[in-house]
Amino acid sequence: MRKNTRVIIIISGVLLLAFGMLGLKEDNKRFQISKGLDIFATLFRDVNLFYVDDVQPEKMVKDGIDAMLKKLDPYTEFYPESRIDEFKMMTTGEYAGIGSIIGIKGDYVVIREPYRNSPSHKAGLLPGDLILSIDGENMKGKTVEYVSSRLKGQPGKEVVLKVQRVGEDKPMEKRVLREIVQMPSVPYYGMLNDQTGYIYFTSFTDKAADDVRKAIMELKNKGAQSLVLDLRGNGGGLLDQAVEIANFFLPRGSLIVSTKGKMKQWDKEYTTSKNPLLPDMKLAVLIDRASASAAEILSGSLQDYDRAVVLGERSFGKGLVQTTRDLVYNTKLKVTTAKYYIPSGRCIQAVDYAHRNPDGSVGVIPDSLIKPFKTKAGRTVYDGGGITPDIKIEPEKYARVSQELVMQDMVFDFVNEYAAKHPTLPAPSEFELTDELFNEFKEYLKTKKFEYETATQAMLDKLVKTARDEKYYDQISGQIEALRNDLGHSIDRDLDSFKNEISDILADQLMERYYMQEGVLEYHIRKDKHIAKALEVLANDDEYQKILK
Known part of the structure; x- marks a missing residue:
């Protein structure tokens, strides 16, 4: 009896010591956080007070935050109040502006493509129009970001553009009434032939599932007996939309994705909740190197349940989940909180941000750590490198x-x-x-x-320079010139x-x-x-x- 008591006392002592160590560890971490905030605050105060030139406090804080988050992963981002519209567009596909893709051309920003039925389209803006001024402000030398900020603004308010059009001698004035512009998640759908429907799907905004459902029903009414779902270039978006769209093809109660993070609150399972729209229709899914995140959840879950044939290139490999946190002064933090796992149990994250190389770079998950998993029908699939298609199609390589x-x-x-x-x-x-x-x-x-x-010419020029520097050129000049003639274009x-x-x-x-x-x-x-x-x-x-x- 005494011996058992002694054992219990020893075990209790060990547990108390372990919990005590954990408590000390947490206390130390809290102290380090408090210490770091104090150091940053006093440093920031003193730089602003004593630095020889004027500084921009808001920009300093933003630069400091960006540099700190850059050490984590590309998806953990700080959104200041000035970028909230950008954040809203990312999640909803909406923004207030003129509705046009723009880009740099020489000293000015140019209209690349007005969206159909957008304010810019209605106002008659065309691709190639150089934006000379906005509301009287000269846009020469301005960045795309700056011009974009001037084109966006309160809906219902007019913006006056002076543009130079191809084929016109004089600039012209265009008055554009800003509107809420909705970027479609499904820019195109239609019939490929009498029996096969096609849906081109570009993003997982909060309206994506509704847009895909509408496309499916219209194609079905047109006689579609099979479907091609094109996720090429789809960079992802909202996880719940991927789950809802998977439910169009998979039975009620199917596990689509689970998330696991450092905190228990991020450990979740997402399952389908309704009967599918197309339980049996033959399905092909197209992916490429730019198909990421929610696009990989959708294509990967359909592959894991053997519900669709996946074709194309291996996908991007983003198995990280981001959560949005509201901060003070109308700012936001998008922070990576978990990894996601598709039904077979695999995480398709391809890059290891947690263990960087000594130079700060990151590498892909090595083949030695990639593990096999099984689909519902027993096919072998792998983690650690995106979704590998059932049928690989080599990408185009342009000259x-x-x-x-x-x-x-x-x-x-x-x-x-x-x-x-x-x-x-x-x-x-x-x-x-x-x-x-x-x-x-x-x-x-x-x-x-x-x-x-050409790259070949550049390498040849480098060879000539090196040969001259090392005084070999006279000996091999004939061979070099012959090579130049053979490789010249x-x-x-x-x-x-x-x-x-x-x-x-x-x-x-x-x-x-x-x-x-x-x-x-x-x-x-x-x-x-x-x-x-x-x-x-x-x-x-x-x-x-x-x-x-």
């Missing part, structure tokens, strides 16, 4: 000439000049880029004296060699100029090899079932 034509805005400028002279273009369902139009583009490039240097030859991919880029921008984003998507459907492969799989029931089982 240097094609990249330079885009980066130097040669295609954009040609299309705007062409549109100024040609008011109409055949519809996306009928348009074909003719040799005549391609040759017209080639002649345009000559007038603009388009030039570029001709723009005419490059344009002809890569005519197909250049024609695709040119056709895309023509569609965007005449028919906006919907036109680009409608045109792409006819040419897209991912969609063609999805149609092939969906049409072959044996292949479809073989992949999933």
Whole structure:
């Protein structure tokens, strides 16, 4: 009896010591936090009081916060009051402004694409319009961020733009009435053929599930017996929307995603709560390297339940969950609070932000730590590197000439000049880029004296410089010049060699100029090899079932 008592006393003592150590550890952590805040406050005060030049207190705090959070991960962000509209747009797809994509061109910001039925579209703004001034303020040399802030503002209030249009001698004034602009989560949906529907889905805003549901019902009414869900380029968004959309295809009570964090309150399971809209319809999901977060939850859960054939490239690999915290003075913190796990139990996070390299960089999860998991039907899938598609399709790799034509805005400028002279273009369902139009583009490039240097040429120039520095050039000059002749490029030859991919880029921008984003998507459907492969799989029931089982 005495011996048992002694054992109990010893165990109790050990437990008390352990709890005491935990308490000390927590007390020490609280002290370190308090100490750090005191140091920061006194340092900030003294710099503002004694620094030789005037400082901007608000900017100093923002820069300090950004630098601190940068050490964590790219998704933990501070939103000052000035960026609350940006935060709202990210979660709702809404903002108050003129509704246009803008970008830098020379000394000014240019209209790249007005959204259909947006204030800028209604006011007659066109791609290529240089924004010279806003409400009388000169915009020369201003950044995209600055111009964007001046275009956004109170809905119902007019903003006056002076723009220089391609083909016009004098600037023109455009009065644009700001409105609440709603970015659609589903910019396009339609029938690929008599039996297959298609939904292009770009973001998981708070209206995403409603938009996808509407598209599904309309396609079903048009006779769709199978469906292609295109998540390429979809960077994610709200987790609950991914769960609701998964429920369109999966039975009530299906686990879609679970989250696990440092605090118990972040350990949650998200399951479907309704009967599915399409419990049996054949489904293909398209993903690429830019499909991330909620897009990976949706595609990964459908793969884990063997409910859809996933095609394309391996996805981005973002398995981190962010939670929004309201801070003082109408500011917000978006902070990573958990990792998410899809139904098979895998976390698809590809980058380890918690364990950085000595130089501060981060690396991908090594293959030795990647583990296998099983889908419902017993297929093997893996964690640690995004969603791997059931059918891999290699991404397009564009030639240097094609990249330079885009980066130097040669295609954009040609299309705007062409549109100024040609008011109409055949519809996306009928348009074909003719040799005549391609040759017209080639002649345009000559007038603009388009030039570029290949990576091979740059390396050769570096070799020549090194050879001269090391006094070897005279000995090998003949070989170098022969190599230069062999590797030298001709723009005419490059344009002809890569005519197909250049024609695709040119056709895309023509569609965007005449028919906006919907036109680009409608045109792409006819040419897209991912969609063609999805149609092939969906049409072959044996292949479809073989992949999933």
